[in-house]
Amino acid sequence: MNYFVFFIGIIVLLVTAADLINTSLSVRGAGFITKRLSKSIWSVLLTINKKMGRRKVLEIGGAVILVSILINWLLLIWISASLLFISQPDSLMNVETNSPTTVVNKIFYTGYTLSTLGLGDIEPEGNFWDILTAILSFTGLILISIAITYLIPVVSAEITKRKISVTINTIGGSVEEMLLNYWDGKDFKELERPFFPLINSIILHAQNHKAYSVLHFFHSSDKREAFVLNITNLDELLTVLLHNIPEEQRPAYNVLIRLRKAISSYLITLPATYITPGKKTPPILLLTALENKGIKIISGEMVDLEYEKLRTRRRLLLSLIKDDGWEWTDLKCGSYNHEITMDKTN
Template identity: 30%
Template sequence: MYFMNLLYLFLGALIFTLIALDIIKTTFSSSGGGRITELVSRAVWKTFFSVSGKEGKSKLLEYAGPSILTCTLLTWVLGLWAGLFLLLLSDPDSVINSTTLSSASPLEKLYYAGFTLSTLGVGDYVASNDVWRIITSVTAFSGLAFITASLTYFVQVLSAVGLQSKLSLYINSMGKTPQQILVNSWDGKGFSSFFDNVSDICQMLMQHTVNHHSFPVIHYFHNCQPKLSVAPAVVLLDEAHQLLEQAVSQDVIKSEVKMTMLQTALDSYLEMVKGSFLKNTSPQEAAPIPDIGKMEEKGVPIKNREEVEQTFKQNLKDRRRLLSSLLEMDGWPWKEVYQS
């Protein structure tokens, strides 16, 4: 019996501490979620992704993000509840009935742990001595603090998801394909309208990357409309940037500062995704070679076609493999980027 009480004490303290640290790491840290939160997030996403047939247009995937937040909250609540319950079980007389002064049963201790964490303070059961009164007070304050922190965290997550959709829509409004983005901004001499938008795009993309570090769960908020989904939008932007850099003639005047800004913003995003979410960079679908014929028809000065194709096949091979993995991880094919 003594051994079981020690076991309950150890397990209860361990579970409560691990959950508390996970909540603190997730809600107060700017360097990502706690280990438990990450495991829950990935498990829920994989379940939704598999059931949806790994199809990005599946409406089922839109419920993955909210489900992850719900499951995370339930994990935190149940973990704290279980931890306090096990602590109370370690002492048969830890909780007593406030009227009869008799020791509470395990079920009654479970009830006491629940209303303590929720700070309801019903009062029909009370702690039996000063030690358990202090533990009750500490866990009650913890419950109040963690509930408040969780709600604040969820509001910040939803705000970050809104920026994600705004970024996607902004990029797609410039053109449906990488070639169309450049053709739409070609004025006969340069791409002034494209560069006019680069500052805003870079600002949103960098903020989105920072949000990923603070709230990794936003990566699992999916939109079944390609124009509102961030993965195809980033790939669309990166391909347009590479076409501008590698395919357009060097005689065309380009803003080197804004080209560098865009390259840095894209690289930062891709490095973050690769380090935190992409475990497999060997995609099933190969990236297509972009057709630059339409750009030539619109009068955009183009480098040698064979040279451009070779650059996209060889020089950009690793980068475009990463882009393919990014698309596949979110359930999108390349045809959503290079639409006919």
């Protein structure tokens, strides 16, 4: 037996199993292999988008990465298990010719064993290989089942994410639009009504994102549905309400802080997808439209100091936007019209 090949197979199989279990059954996010594979594919798609301007490429990114993760697991399990049989020339015998099988035969046999189908004309030679075949059959059934069932909660979590994004967009397609939509001539306290349900929804998404970091790579080319744009607009809205709007005109402080903390619970999951604050700080929003409406806007050194304290947070939001293929200027993403118009077709 070639012990080097045998132990390489064992190590690769254990590492793959650990990555699969950590990714699909743990709430800590993707495993070592899956995390790097996902980011590598997404980086390639981002490069294609930047050079060719084809945002549709990013739209299929989530599906491509999800399928790639599944294929990667299956191939690594198959390859590592094949190495175990390849390590000994006569580990498998051809029943018809009573001779050792070739490397190709061993690979085919391993595939059939992992899928629990079996291969009638090839049999293990000796008790050790009989037991190993049984172990691999059970292992393959369990790991492959886990890998496939991983897809279902990811798709469900993505639907939840899009629901949150559209909900935020119904408040307004930009910070100024959100504020103008909920200005009743005296204050912005009406914002409390849409804020309450968003708190729990964003916390749920934060936990989903922590458990399934592949969610980050599901992209919408429609700005109105783009989660990163809408969540950034919401966070910038809270910043304006907390620091640029007089206290008596704000929604209840505890509502603002709870929503801010909910968004923070999402932002702290971003390093798992290699998103960290950059060196550039996004510009402070100009609230000209509000001033034109006669709404009092607080400004000055104290406000600038508060924004400086939020520098890391706002830089992280900028990195998040860029990693999804957008720019800070895309934050004016527009909102859904309350009237539906359909193109007439013959």
